[in-house]
Amino acid sequence: MRFTVLGPLTMEPGRLPSAPKQRQLLALLILHAGTIVTVDDCVDELWGEQPPVSAHSTLQTYVMNLRKVLRSGNDGDRIRTRERGYALRLEPGELDLDEFRRLAGNGSASFAAGDYREAARLLGAALSLWRGPALVDVHAGPILRTQLEGLREAHLAVHDERVEADLRIGHHRELLGELRVLVRRYPTHENLCAQLAVALYRSGRITEALSALRQLRATLADQFGLEPSRRLQSLEQAVLRADPALDLAVGHGPGYLLVS
Incomplete structure (x- = not known):
């Protein structure tokens, strides 16, 4: 599968859930792929400081629905239940954010080594993955807002460095x-x-x-x-x-x- 967060949230193949909170939960799990997102953090992200009495049972329903959406062939369950929460499994190359970070890291290394032409190429390739503000079509609660601010800063820093590399050449x-x-x-x-x-x-x-x-x-x-x-x-x-x-x-x- 292929997931993108550097712009609108997309998933290919398959069809994203239409319910806003399910999309929000999926985005949260994607940005924390490979690590456990606690139930408390999920509830905080989805409902803030005043969650409904049914928050935990509703969350379980959302996770069950996402499992169905993410199940593909013999791929098995993408979302694993842990004692304290949920963890989403992504394979290498499935997330545009990972590719952005890889290219940006390699570009910064080329810059540090004085290869400004290669740095400009790699950093430009990293920036080309962005199709608009990250998760532009997903409502963001307190946890996602913090992460999206970090992504905005990372995007600007890469832009800054790529411009500097272009000035050098x-x-x-x-x-x-x-x-x-x-x-x-x-x-x-x-x-x-x-x-x-x-x-x-x-x-x-x-x-x-x-x-x-x-x-x-x-x-x-x-x-x-x-x-x-x-x-x-x-x-x-x-x-x-x-x-x-x-x-x-x-x-x-x-x-x-x-x-x-």
Whole structure:
């Protein structure tokens, strides 16, 4: 079977349950595949702090229905009952999230080894698995919300590193449109702003590079009463003096600029 969570929840072959809470439970079990999800955690995810009296029996019904949905040929039961809860069994290669993590890990390793072209390829392949926000069509309770926030952060971190790899191999002009969208989406993300400023500078658009940095300064001051970090201030000064270092590799991994 094949399961996807990096976008809408899908399962092939087969048909997903239509009941929202059953889909929610399936998503919870998928994200915890191979480990036990306790009954208490299942109840907390599905009903929050005020579960109905029938919560445990209803949960058992949901699990029984999911077992039927997931049963395929001689594959046996995918959901195992344990003393404290339930565990979903997935085989290698069945979950897009696992593939994302594998590609992202290999891409980061290539980046650390200085193979930026291979890093950009692998990290780009990892990002291509996303078809929208993770589990976009599944209602999220307290446990799923925390996990989805972690997935959003992981997605952004991989994006950040892939952009950095592309900057290292001279793709600054190709990055401009993508970086403008990202900076608009994450207006206080310093590293994305720095990457946009560097890409603009290398494209001969110095005033726009300064404008991007000053817009970040204004946003931080307006929303949080903060100044940009020292590295962003150093980058602004480097742009002003046309520091030759800006024409070289300016990062050493996501979030760190070698600009003094």
